[in-house]
Amino acid sequence: MMLARVADSLYWIGRYVERAEHMCRLCDVMLNATLEPDDAAAEVAHIALASAGAPAVGGMGAYEAALSLALDRHAPGSIASALSRARENARQVRDQITTETWERLNLIFLRITDPEAPRAFANGSSAFLHEIIADLHLFKGAADATMSHGEGWRFLLLGTHLERAQLIARLLEVCFGSHQDRISHDHLMLTSLLRMSCALEPYLRAHTSDLQAAYILRFLLLDEDFPRSVRFCTARIEEHVSALGRPAAPGHASPERLAGRLRARLQYADLDEVQASGPAEFVLQISEACAGIHTALHETFVAYPVELRLPA
């Protein structure tokens, strides 16, 4: 039993923290690619910005675009704004999260909103972003190690995995949509895609340094064990949703059924099927299914109509 508002806030903390971490990687990989004297660098920047939902490089240089994506609190998709929102939600449920968890998040927030942050970013964007990512891992570790693994924690992880599934799906949509031809042959592009999903080393262990677009697609979409594959995320989503286990409000889809259907779809999909319908189309459907679960969770646990739950 927990307050509906609190469950909602914990869910959003999970989403925003995951978003911030992903944006850190996009920024870092994009800036790294610009060091290469290669046309593909511009393409990498395009992929990063398009999948971040940020405006295309256009007039701005890659550095300015990355800076805005990192530190501009007024840009809705930026790392700073995601972290501010995560922390604002954490403040609203300060009584429900452990001090260890709160301190980690508060520390990251203070660092990214520090007036000195732009200078630190300029002095070494890679070090700056890596430190944020490392701190976000500490936050997740603290939550895992100190919070009760009950309902609240499950909402936090539901937010995390729904967000992650949608972020990876979006990245694949951008890469395997109109740019499929270009991506499939360029080494920088392929490694950048793997780095953006924090998948380079796990991929190499699975497939050696044989970089193939199709393998990468399969790895990020259908791998059973890699924590950033869409399939892995949907398995966790189903696990947490069924642990919450509650009948759906009349007239609404049960989140449990939606989560189970999505998990099954990815569990039993194979690459040929994905290729047949076009990978971009496939991941788009996955993302929409995630959005459906998001809505169903909200309607079932948070914004349910009071009149249906009044005591007799």
Next chain:
Amino acid sequence: MRPEEAPGGPRAYDEMRTASGAVRPHYAALARRLAGLGAGELAERQRTLERFFLLQGITFTVYGAESSTERIIPTDLLPRIIPAQEWARIESGLVQRLQALNMFLADIYGAQKILMDGVVPRELILCAPSYRREMQNLYVPHQAYANVCGSDLIRQPDGGYAVLEDNLRVPSGVSYMLANREASKRTFPDAFRAAGVRPIERYPDLLLSTLKSMSADGRPHPQVVVLTPGVYNSAYYEHAYLARLMGVPLVEGRDLVAHQNMIYMRTTSGLRRIDIIYRRVDDDYIDPLTFRRDSSLGVAGLFNAYRAGNVVICNAPGTGVADDKAVYAYVPEIIRYYLGEDPILPNIETYLCREPAQLSHVLANLDKLVVKAVGASGGYGMLIGPHASTAERAAFSEALRANPSNYIAQPTIQLSTAPCLMDGEIDARHVDLRPFILSGEKIVVTPGALTRVALQKGSLVVNSSQGGGSKDTWVLDHKEVTP
């Protein structure tokens, strides 16, 4: 010229040193520790302390044009120390006072004997905006109206403590008392151990028992919640802190629903009934159906559920009538009337401007007096005569003549001073003392307090809304260590 040396007034009492400059025995352990620390080391500890507050989120937000920044509540490293026998007197005085004030509230909202006996003027009570007719003849368990009370004490030049103000509505600051303690244990562990300091960490636990003892219908395992106005309230940190340490939900008005005179909260698994609400929302805002109609912080229907006995509101609505600044002047009489005892802690001499003779005295002595608006708090609506300009005094004297019953006046009191770390140096600042008293089935005084500090040199204003800070307060155990 330093204000404590102002002509015509006695010198402020120094908490740490006697008039001849010798360190008082109860400060000996700390003084020895301080002597061993260089300025650099003290500054380093101050930074560590501020870092601790920042990390914990003990902050308030300063909104600027471009961005908002978080500032910590100013806090001072050096504890204020109170010896055991001094505290014993404070404690018995506070218990006596709250007991009488609770009896007074029960009487005011019941038979009104004290008004009929003419001890307190009838119109003073019945016309006060803080008097809630809605509370008339409502049963309050143990006559405990003010479950949480934070009284402001000051120490006069002769060393005696006196009550400056009673706070019976929604007093705040207890989380700073606890946070300051946690910080000073880290900062001066050895001096802390040597001094023999009484623990205060049980406060949340005692608060929860006090709240539970208010359960009217004795339902087993009553559901307690803390009601906060929300994250933008300046005391939000405290609301979350207390909820966390009591292990009860922190709710906002929008989480609650009234249905058939019961109060429920919206949980993930439907509605759940609430029995006891520790509300940190002012009377005016708790129920738009009963009090202010434009409030969105409360719950429509809460007061009716309260009257029906299905939920308990702590503190009870309407307690403000007993901490009104004009009623304050009558508290010594109130104590004698209900308890037949002389007050252990005296009041500050107070002139009621509603009395014509006292008004003319006040007008003639504006340059020596502090004038306060009856309904205001937090250091607002106040004139400190000796520090005010002629124009400010003229404006106030006009306001006084226009609406005399809205004001009281008190002599300017030299608050005692305590050593504080200011820009790396130890210097004296004026302080007051806010202990916290709980009353439910019984009255409990936590052996500690929030010592509020006027950070400006010479200033007598300690309110946090007016640039005041705070420091830890050590109440010593009986087993005192001799220097």
